[in-house]
Amino acid sequence: MTTESEHDSEAQGEFEPRGTVAFVAAFVVVLLLMWFSIYIIMLSRGTTI
Amino acid sequence: MSSPETSEKIPLHVDPTERAWMRAAIAILVVFAISVTIAGFMLGIQLPTTEQRVNPQTLQDAPPWSEPGVREIVAGEQYDVYVVAKRFFYEPNVVEVPAGAEVNFYVTSTDVQHGFKIQDTNVNFMVIPGQVSTLTFTFDEPGSYDYICTEYCGLGHAVMFGSVTVTP
Amino acid sequence: MLTDTTTTPVYELTKSDKRFIGWHIFFAVTALTIGSLFGPLQALQLAGVDWYPNIDFLFIEINGVNSYYQGLTLHGVLNALIWTTFFITGFSTLAVIRGLKRPLAIPMINRVGFWMMVAGLVVAAIPLLGNQASVLYTFYPPMEADSLFYIGLVLVVVGSWIEGLGFYITLYRWRKENPDTRTPFITLAVVINMVMWQIATIGIAVEVLALILPLSFGWVGGIDPQLSRTFFWFTGHPLVYFWLLPAYASWYGMLPKQAGGKLFSDSLARLAFWLFLLLSVPLGFHHQFVDPGVPSGWKYIHSILTFAVGFPSLLTLFTVVASLEYAARKRGGKGLFGWVRALPWGNGSVTAQLLAGILFLFGGIGGIANASYSLNLVLHNTAWVPGHFHLTVASAVTLSFFGISYWLVPHLTGKPLWKPKLAVASSWIYFSGMLIFSNAMHTVGLLGAPRRTPLGLAPYVPAEWNGHLFRVAIGGAIMWIGLMVFVAVVAVTAFQRKRLPEGEVVDVPIAESIQDPQLTPVWLDRWKPWLIATAVLIILAYGPQLIDQVMGIESTSPGFVP
Numbered sequence: 008m009t010t011e012s013e014h015d016s017e018a019q020g021e022f023e024p025r026g027t028v029a030f031v032a033a034f035v036v037v038l039l040l041m042w043f044s045i046y047i048i049m050l051s052r053g054t055t056i
Numbered sequence: 057m058s059s060p061e062t063s064e065k066i067p068l069h070v071d072p073t074e075r076a077w078m079r080a081a082i083a084i085l086v087v088f089a090i091s092v093t094i095a096g097f098m099l100g101i102q103l104p105t106t107e108q109r110v111n112p113q114t115l116q117d118a119p120p121w122s123e124p125g126v127r128e129i130v131a132g133e134q135y136d137v138y139v140v141a142k143r144f145f146y147e148p149n150v151v152e153v154p155a156g157a158e159v160n161f162y163v164t165s166t167d168v169q170h171g172f173k174i175q176d177t178n179v180n181f182m183v184i185p186g187q188v189s190t191l192t193f194t195f196d197e198p199g200s201y202d203y204i205c206t207e208y209c210g211l212g213h214a215v216m217f218g219s220v221t222v223t224p
Numbered sequence: 225m226l227t228d229t230t231t232t233p234v235y236e237l238t239k240s241d242k243r244f245i246g247w248h249i250f251f252a253v254t255a256l257t258i259g260s261l262f263g264p265l266q267a268l269q270l271a272g273v274d275w276y277p278n279i280d281f282l283f284i285e286i287n288g289v290n291s292y293y294q295g296l297t298l299h300g301v302l303n304a305l306i307w308t309t310f311f312i313t314g315f316s317t318l319a320v321i322r323g324l325k326r327p328l329a330i331p332m333i334n335r336v337g338f339w340m341m342v343a344g345l346v347v348a349a350i351p352l353l354g355n356q357a358s359v360l361y362t363f364y365p366p367m368e369a370d371s372l373f374y375i376g377l378v379l380v381v382v383g384s385w386i387e388g389l390g391f392y393i394t395l396y397r398w399r400k401e402n403p404d405t406r407t408p409f410i411t412l413a414v415v416i417n418m419v420m421w422q423i424a425t426i427g428i429a430v431e432v433l434a435l436i437l438p439l440s441f442g443w444v445g446g447i448d449p450q451l452s453r454t455f456f457w458f459t460g461h462p463l464v465y466f467w468l469l470p471a472y473a474s475w476y477g478m479l480p481k482q483a484g485g486k487l488f489s490d491s492l493a494r495l496a497f498w499l500f501l502l503l504s505v506p507l508g509f510h511h512q513f514v515d516p517g518v519p520s521g522w523k524y525i526h527s528i529l530t531f532a533v534g535f536p537s538l539l540t541l542f543t544v545v546a547s548l549e550y551a552a553r554k555r556g557g558k559g560l561f562g563w564v565r566a567l568p569w570g571n572g573s574v575t576a577q578l579l580a581g582i583l584f585l586f587g588g589i590g591g592i593a594n595a596s597y598s599l600n601l602v603l604h605n606t607a608w609v610p611g612h613f614h615l616t617v618a619s620a621v622t623l624s625f626f627g628i629s630y631w632l633v634p635h636l637t638g639k640p641l642w643k644p645k646l647a648v649a650s651s652w653i654y655f656s657g658m659l660i661f662s663n664a665m666h667t668v669g670l671l672g673a674p675r676r677t678p679l680g681l682a683p684y685v686p687a688e689w690n691g692h693l694f695r696v697a698i699g700g701a702i703m704w705i706g707l708m709v710f711v712a713v714v715a716v717t718a719f720q721r722k723r724l725p726e727g728e729v730v731d732v733p734i735a736e737s738i739q740d741p742q743l744t745p746v747w748l749d750r751w752k753p754w755l756i757a758t759a760v761l762i763i764l765a766y767g768p769q770l771i772d773q774v775m776g777i778e779s780t781s782p783g784f785v786p
Contacts, residue, residue: 022553022738024073024488024546029560031077031542035084038589045593046091048670049602052178054100055191066745068491074542081538085531085592092527092597096520101598103513105520111780113446143784168367168784169449171605175672175684178601181514184449185366185781189516202684206605206674208360210367210786211291214681 104181104189112166112185116140121164126151139163139203141170141183144212146203152221155198163189171206174220182207195222229640229724233731235325237318242636244335246718248314249632251342252307256622257711259302260704262295267661267700270607271693272680292678293358293786300361301352304617306345308467309380311625313338313387315470316414318632319477320391322732323411326401329394337386340379348376358786360676362460363436365452368783371440374432381425388418406741406749409493410734413473416497420504421466423758427458427508439783446779450517454773457508458766465504465533467617469497471624475544475577481735482574482631483567485551488543490737494748496536496543502758503533506765513600522769523597529765530595537588544581550738572647572713576627579655580620583662587615590666607673607696611665618703619658623651626710633717634730640723641730642716646709654706661699668692 070078095101115121124138125148132154140147141163153159163172163183170183174193181189195201205216237245268274269292317334321327328334350372351357357369395407395415407415435452438444476493480486487493509526512518549563557566568574590612593599603609634641641647668689669675679685679693724730747753 022550024071024542024549026549026552026557026560026563027542027546028073028077030545030549034541034585035080037585038084038592041589042088042593042596043091045599045602045670046095046596049095049101049178049599050099052176052602053193053196054102055178055193055598055601056100056102066743068495068745068748069739069743070492071489071546074489074492074546077542078535078539081535081542084538085534088592088596089528089531092599093524096524096598101601103520103523103598103600104516105523106517109517109776109778111778113780113782169364171674173605173672173674178598180601180604182512182516182605184453184516186448186778187450187516189514204672204674204682204684206677207364208293208676208786210784211293213293214677214679215683217682217684 101178102191104191107162107188107190109186110164110188112164115164115166120162124148126153132157134158134160136160136162139172139218141165141172141205141209141216143167143210144205144216146172146205146216146218149218150221151218152223153195154223155195158192158194160192161190168209169207170209170216172203173206174201174203176201179203180206195220198222198224229728230731231727231729233729234734235322236729237321238327241317241321241327241331244331244338245314245318245632246636248310248317248338249629249636249714250718251345252310252314252625253629253711253714255302255306255310255345256707259299259307260707262299263303263707264697264700264704265295266292266299266678267697269678269680271690271697273697274678274680291355291358293360294352294355296676297358297360298352301348303622304361304467304613305377305380307625308617308621309384310341312417312466312470313341313384315625315628315632316391316418317387318732319410319414319473320394322734323408323414324394324398326394326398328390329397330390333393334387334390337383337388337390339383340386341383344376344379344381344383346376347379348373350376362456364456365436365439365447365449366781366783367786368440371437374436374440378429378432381429384418385422385425388422391415391418406744408734409487409490409737409741410473410477412494412749413477413497414470416501417466417469417473419755420462420469420501423762424459424462424466424505427455428460431455431459444779446781447783448777448779449781450515451773451777453512453515454508454518454770457511458505459508460511461508462504464613464616465500467621469500471577471580471621472496472540474624474628475540475581476547477735478628478733479544479574479577479735480547480551481733482571482577483548483551484555485547485735487735487737488546488550490739490741491744491748492539492543493737494744496539498748498754499536499539500533501754502761503529503536505758506762507533508766509769510595510600513597514604517773518769525765527595527597531592534588534592534595537591541585541588547735548578570644570648572641572644572651573627573630575648576623576630576651579651580623580627583615583623583655583658584620586662587612587620590615603669605675606669607665607675608669610675611662611669614658614665615662619655619662623654626651626654629710629714631730631733633714634724635732637718638724638729639717639720642713642720647713650706650709650713652706653709654703657699657702657704657706659699660695661703664692664695664699668696 173180351370357373552563557563
């Protein structure tokens, strides 16, 4: 544990969260698809003013 | 351990990848905000706003609420529809308007809170005693559109509905 | 790896503190067990199957009506208000003591607060079980419940405030003893949550004390329902963050340790919590997008502020996933997505929280849709809404609390977790049911199905809804099975005779941060600037409308029994 602690300051630099980037990128795609599909439903249901 | 003096000057350390994500997250939220702004303020898909106050106890003593229903303003082009929500029905429960006409809905309640949602349209709002809810809608397709109560109003809530008949 | 025991805990809670926290969990799980009984009945009712007559014996019959709505009220109050509040105050007590490594400053304050909450629960339970308060958990006036219902709620909320006061005094004492140390993250997180809750519940306190109780006692003849809604939703949205933030606290401050890693960024974890303090309250009008008595301009402002509070959640997504990836890589995880498999899926506590997070991805997407101004015309009061909040409070929160319970109950009782594999299974069963249920609820909501409605009785249900409503019933039943497995695991764990081997304890998993917390900027450990900014933002976002609505009050609506 002590040896790990000594490297802590660099640890974040050494660890590149590539998997996290892939994960959130996939999330963003799903988010945009779902949100805009509801937006399109709204547009198709007519104006209210 | 750093002393309080030096720690005052500690900058916020953010991993570069996470910093990029923070920017992306803000950008995504801005895209949504712009999209709803366009729909609301340019494409005419707006939310209800304040209309007028009424007294639910004396509401039906005088027009227009003493005789809710359809008012023709310009034949074939513009109609006002007054609907009173009550436990557990709407007055009137059938409304007839022509396709292509601008229809202004005015809805209020004489008892508890109700909902008013015309299926397959964007007309969907709360009905609150003391307040008049309003939205304007144009039915392009002839047919029958149910309006249903979407807020719990008591034991008979599930059977509370009416329908708009849109004539060609 | 199924149960993490140690012989050298960092800090041990006293027996009496453990028992005190244990009482919180006992009431929380009991409320959840009773409240969840109605869940599958509601789901079946949507699909046209009415089982309520079969459970008559559970109700104290007073006026003979045992309805869907009585069940729905009990489900909402016991699950969304009682299970959460009791679990959260218990978990927060633990996080304060264990984070600060010191006992509560004045334990009597917390004890008084807790037993006041219990008294409130008992008082509210009388009309709830007697069908005298079947007004649902939003209790919108002028629909009226028996006065005891409101009095009980007031006692629960005030009790939680008093528990919060106990936390503040403890934190203050600790600060005097440790002037130069960063507040431990887990403690800061739960205390920020409590402060946010106290600010937020001012709304509901005003609604109940100034508007509802005078009507209920017959002192006045009417109420202003629109103004009541505005005060209610001042509290109503931050309420969901009050539920959610303890789960976030666990995901940031505990889950990385349980997964075998460290917190990716201490600074940003703290920043997220301060942003939740700042932004949780001034956005309540997004629940009133289609109210007639709120100007659309203010609705628009609150819509934008609701997008803003999405930011700390998106930040949480990255930091928590990065912390998990760090853990998974240390465990030998490979690949762009393959590392996920290297996480300790055999640990019931970890699995519950990972599945909570996965469901919350979709809960978050739905939440952003709910924030989106005119989009509400499609979504408002449809089945989409309960579909959404079952992914938040009933998934992100409840599954995380399952996960926390799987180490917390052994920690408090000194007994080993009963059947760790069943603990893993409970979350998977619940998760599967929730996927089916929530997908169907969202879909049928988009098709126009209303919420809070026994659709089996509704005359306007088109045939295209039926398949989805059937899936609602199936999903709801599966969720209930998963939940009962959870209850069985924690109940047997707590009440079994078997104890952990002499000298062994299950320690509280407190994650270290990759970055030394002492290197976190001081402004992320200071209350004053954040509290001032919070107050200013609330005044700007709510002040003008509140003044308008209060000045224009028209108490013309008499009360109605549901």
